[in-house]
Amino acid sequence: MTPALQELATLDRLIHEPARLMIMTVLYAVPEADFIYLQRECGLTQGNLSSHLAKLEEAGYVMITKTFKGKYPLTICSLLKKGRDAFEEYARKMRVVNNSFGVQEVRSEK
Amino acid sequence: MSTQVTDSVLQAERRARSYWNIDGLPIIAQAVAVLLAGLWFLYMNYSGAWGRHQSELASLVCIVAVVLDMIRKPGAIAWLKAKITYPRTGYVARLEQKVQPEGRGVNFAALGFVCLLIGFWAVALSVETPWICVAAGIVTGLALWWNPVREKFAYLDILGIACVGMLAAVLLNATHSVFHLQRFAFTLTALGTLGLIKGIVTLLRYVQRNPVQS
Numbered sequence: 001m002t003p004a005l006q007e008l009a010t011l012d013r014l015i016h017e018p019a020r021l022m023i024m025t026v027l028y029a030v031p032e033a034d035f036i037y038l039q040r041e042c043g044l045t046q047g048n049l050s051s052h053l054a055k056l057e058e059a060g061y062v063m064i065t066k067t068f069k070g071k072y073p074l075t076i077c078s079l080l081k082k083g084r085d086a087f088e089e090y091a092r093k094m095r096v097v098n099n100s101f102g103v104q105e106v107r108s109e110k
Numbered sequence: 111m112s113t114q115v116t117d118s119v120l121q122a123e124r125r126a127r128s129y130w131n132i133d134g135l136p137i138i139a140q141a142v143a144v145l146l147a148g149l150w151f152l153y154m155n156y157s158g159a160w161g162r163h164q165s166e167l168a169s170l171v172c173i174v175a176v177v178l179d180m181i182r183k184p185g186a187i188a189w190l191k192a193k194i195t196y197p198r199t200g201y202v203a204r205l206e207q208k209v210q211p212e213g214r215g216v217n218f219a220a221l222g223f224v225c226l227l228i229g230f231w232a233v234a235l236s237v238e239t240p241w242i243c244v245a246a247g248i249v250t251g252l253a254l255w256w257n258p259v260r261e262k263f264a265y266l267d268i269l270g271i272a273c274v275g276m277l278a279a280v281l282l283n284a285t286h287s288v289f290h291l292q293r294f295a296f297t298l299t300a301l302g303t304l305g306l307i308k309g310i311v312t313l314l315r316y317v318q319r320n321p322v323q324s
Contacts, residue, residue, distance in 0.1 A: 025115070029122035030202050037200030041125070070192035074201055091115040 002100065007093040014059050015090045019044055020052050024079070024087050027062065032078040053077060061086060127205045133195045134312025135187050141309050145302025151295035194313075198320040 061083030
């Protein structure tokens with residue numbers, strides 16, 4: 001088995017799911033965001049987003065807190081260190097896989 | 111990081127950064143600050159307080175401090191955002207501007223652009239010639255429509271609007287012999303008024319397009 005394929009096999013399945021990958025990407029880019037913002041950015045329904053966030057929270061990747069800005073209640077989500085590290089590791093593995101696929105494409109063209 | 115993932119993160123970061131201005135509230139706050147400064151200078155001119163050096167210095171320091179404070183600190187805007195923005199399109203923590211080494215070229219471009227505007231502005235405030243109106247019009251057009259760094263440096267728009275104010279001031283000078291300090295007051299007032307209009311239009315469009323989520 002090539003190293004790239006080995007990397008594929010060890011990808012974090014929790015992050016690899018498209019909806020959760022979108023959520024992780026947005027949360028990686030910002031210090032914190034609320035539920036409505038995530039919903040708009042990721043284009044997910046309320047129920048879908050809730051279930052994915054619950055899984056990420058359960059894994060210790062995301063912290064969810066309920067607070068108020070003025071009188072408006074907010075459900076604020078932020079990435080924990082564990083989640084940040086996991087996302088960076090996922091991205092590193094994807095780079096290895098991408099680079100490897102790029103080489104194979106060049107070879108096949110030749 | 112993988113290139114695609116990095117691109118997605120950068121894109122998300124860019125969207126979050128521009129999200130602060132999506133509702134026009136920061137523009138309104140800045141415009142109100144500048145408008146108040148302009149009106150204050152007009153009052154100083156017409157009340158006769160202007161001319162005593164202590165009051166000139168004190169008022170200048172106060173105005174600059176107030177304007178800088180309103181522009182730098184988002185506290186006043188946050189309260190309005192909690193009422194208007196968060197229920198509609200959600201909340202995201204404000205991202206601080208980062209100075210990246212690869213962005214230095216763009217920074218130099220912005221600096222050059224600012225220097226050009228300030229240069230024309232300074233010249234127009236001191237030189238008495240009708241051609242200054244033409245120069246001011248050209249610089250205003252450049253600033254508003256051909257700003258090469260509009261996305262990263264939105265405040266350059268405000269400088270452009272300042273040029274509109276300057277143009278108005280110079281035109282006023284041609285007809286009513288307004289002296290230089292009054293031009294400054296008119297410039298700030300025009301800048302504040304135009305900024306306020308721009309901010310209110312942005313806010314109205316935002317509210318119209320984004321109804322409150324149930």
